[in-house]
Amino acid sequence: MMKKAVLIVFVGLLGFSLTAQDKQAKIEFKSETVDYGEIAKGSDGVRIFEFTNTGSVPLIISKVSSSCGCTIPKKPEGPIMPGETGEIQVKYDTKRVGPIRKAITVISNADTPTKVLKIKGEVKAEGTK
Numbered sequence: 592m593m594k595k596a597v598l599i600v601f602v603g604l605l606g607f608s609l610t611a612q613d614k615q616a617k618i619e620f621k622s623e624t625v626d627y628g629e630i631a632k633g634s635d636g637v638r639i640f641e642f643t644n645t646g647s648v649p650l651i652i653s654k655v656s657s658s659c660g661c662t663i664p665k666k667p668e669g670p671i672m673p674g675e676t677g678e679i680q681v682k683y684d685t686k687r688v689g690p691i692r693k694a695i696t697v698i699s700n701a702d703t704p705t706k707v708l709k710i711k712g713e714v715k716a717e718g719t720k
Contacts, residue, residue: 617646618701627712636683644671654698662693688716
C-alpha cells in the first residue's frame with residue numbers, strides 16, 4: 592500500500608513539473624546573423640536584430656554582451672510579452688578598417704537561455720572599392 596502511495600505522488604509530481612515546463616519564454620530571431628556587406632569607413636554601424644517571444648510567459652533579457660569593445664549591443668529594458676516583438680541594437684565602430692567577425696551573446700529566461708548572434712562584413716578604407 593505504501594509503495595502505491597509513493598508511486599502516485601511521484602507520478603503526480605512528474606506530471607506537474609512537465610506542465611510547469613510548458614510555460615516558458617521562447618526567443619525566435621528573424622535572423623541570427625547580420626551581414627553589413629562592404630561599408631565605408633566612418634559610416635553608420637548601427638544594425639538591429641529583431642526577435643519575437645513565441646513562448647507563453649514574458650521574456651526577460653538579462654544581459655547582452657559582445658566579443659570585443661568595438662561592438663556595443665543594447666538590450667530592451669522591459670519584458671517582452673508573449674507574441675510581442677523586440678529588438679537588440681548593435682553598434683559597430685566603423686572607424687576600424689578590415690573584416691568584421693563579431694559575436695553578441697544574449698542571456699535571457701527563454702527555453703534556450705544563451706543565444707549567440709553574429710555580425711559580419713568588411714569596412715573599406717576611404718577611396719577603395
